[in-house]
Every structure is written in structure tokens, then in C-alpha cells.
Amino acid sequence: MITALIITCEILFWVVILLGLITRYVLRKEKAGLFLLALSPLLDLMLLIVTGFDLYRGATATPAHAIAAVYIGVSIAFGKSMIQWADERFQYYFLKQGAKPQKRYGYDYAKHYFTGWLRHALAYMIGASLLVGTIVWIDDSSKTEALYGILRIWLIVVAIDLLISISYFIWPRKTK
Structure with missing residues (x-):
């Protein structure tokens, strides 16, 4: 059930974003579009409540329960930037408005990637707080073993992401 809910929340996140952008730009209903875009955190709240209730009722935590916390952390840390990313591309590719999204290279790319790593670290702190809580x-501990496992794996992923981020400062991404 939890796995299906996570998948549903992820799909609904992008549906809400797309509907928000269409409402905002195509239908020219800026407040309604903003309202739809603002619904995405409610999906996180719903996921948190259902996951917590499932565990409270006595379910043994699975990786899906842990991934719910990961999803919430990522959604909170990256949500605004994901919406901005989708907004820029929607305006350019579908509405033929605005500037073409530019690819980043060199030091600019390294700074941008490091900012992404900072968001990843924030996502980890949020998700890890939920998992530890x-x-x-x-x-x-017999019912929460999977949560510990995801915490460890995610910490390794954050560390690897930091190394990749640092590597872009040492070996900058070159233009083609």
C-alpha cells in the first residue's frame, strides 16, 4: 500500500505542477495556477500521515516506509527548484516565450551543482529527522530495521554526491 501511495504522490506531484502551469499560462488564471502549484506540499503531508498511521497500527517498517521520508525530504528541499525548472521549460518549449534554458559549464556549473548538493544535504536532514523520529x-528495533538501512544508504549517496560536486570544481565541465 505504501509503495503505491509513494508512486501516486509522485505522479500527482507532476500532474499538479503541469495543471498549475497550464492554468497559469494557457488559461491566464495566475491565482488559480499558483493555488494548484501550492497543492504539492499537501501531497507530502498526506504521505506522511498515511505512512505514520500504517506504522502506528503495527506494520513493520519496509524500505517503502523509509522512501516515503526520503520523498518528503527531497520534495521539501527541491520542490521550489523543480517547479521553477518545469516553469522555465514550459514557458520556452510549449508557449514559445522566455529565454531558452541555458546549459551550464565551468565554474557556473560547479556552483550550480554544489547548490544542488546543499539541497540534497537539506533533504537528507529532513528525511533523516523523519526516519529517526x-x-x-x-x-x-525489530520493526524499524529497514529505516536504519535506508538512513545509511542515503548518507553514502549524499557523500558520493559531495565528491562529485567537488570534482566539478577540480575538473570543470567543458562546453561542447
Whole structure:
């Protein structure tokens, strides 16, 4: 059930974003479009409540429960930038307005990637807080073992992402 809910929330996130952009730019209803874009955090809240309720009812935590916390952390940390990314491309590719989204190279790309890493670190802190909070709340290590596993794996991923980020400062991405 939790896996299906995560997939549903991810699909609904992009549907809400697309509907918000269409409403905002095609239908010229800026406030309604903004309202639709603002619905994306409600999807996170719904996911958090259902996941917490499932664990509270006695379910043993699975990687899907942990991924719900990862999804929430990523959505909060990257949500605004993902919407901005979609907004820029929607305006350029579908409405033929605005500047073409530019590819980044060199130091500019390194700075941009490092900013992304900072967001990734923030996502980890949010998700890890939710996972640790859940572990403390459930207070049964046999039921929360999967949450610990995802915490460790995600920390390794964040560390690797930092190394990649640093590498772009040492070996800048070159223009083609």
C-alpha cells in the first residue's frame, strides 16, 4: 500500500505542477495556477500521515516506509527548484516565450551543482529527522530495521554526491 501511495504522490506531484502551469499560462488564471502549484506540499503531508498511521497500527517498517521520508525530504528541499525548472521549460518549449534554458559549464556549473548538493544535504536532514523520529516513536528495533538501512544508504549517496560536486570544481565541465 505504501509503495503505491509513494508512486501516486509522485505522479500527482507532476500532474499538479503541469495543471498549475497550464492554468497559469494557457488559461491566464495566475491565482488559480499558483493555488494548484501550492497543492504539492499537501501531497507530502498526506504521505506522511498515511505512512505514520500504517506504522502506528503495527506494520513493520519496509524500505517503502523509509522512501516515503526520503520523498518528503527531497520534495521539501527541491520542490521550489523543480517547479521553477518545469516553469522555465514550459514557458520556452510549449508557449514559445522566455529565454531558452541555458546549459551550464565551468565554474557556473560547479556552483550550480554544489547548490544542488546543499539541497540534497537539506533533504537528507529532513528525511533523516523523519526516519529517526519514526524509529524513536515506534521504539522497536525489530520493526524499524529497514529505516536504519535506508538512513545509511542515503548518507553514502549524499557523500558520493559531495565528491562529485567537488570534482566539478577540480575538473570543470567543458562546453561542447
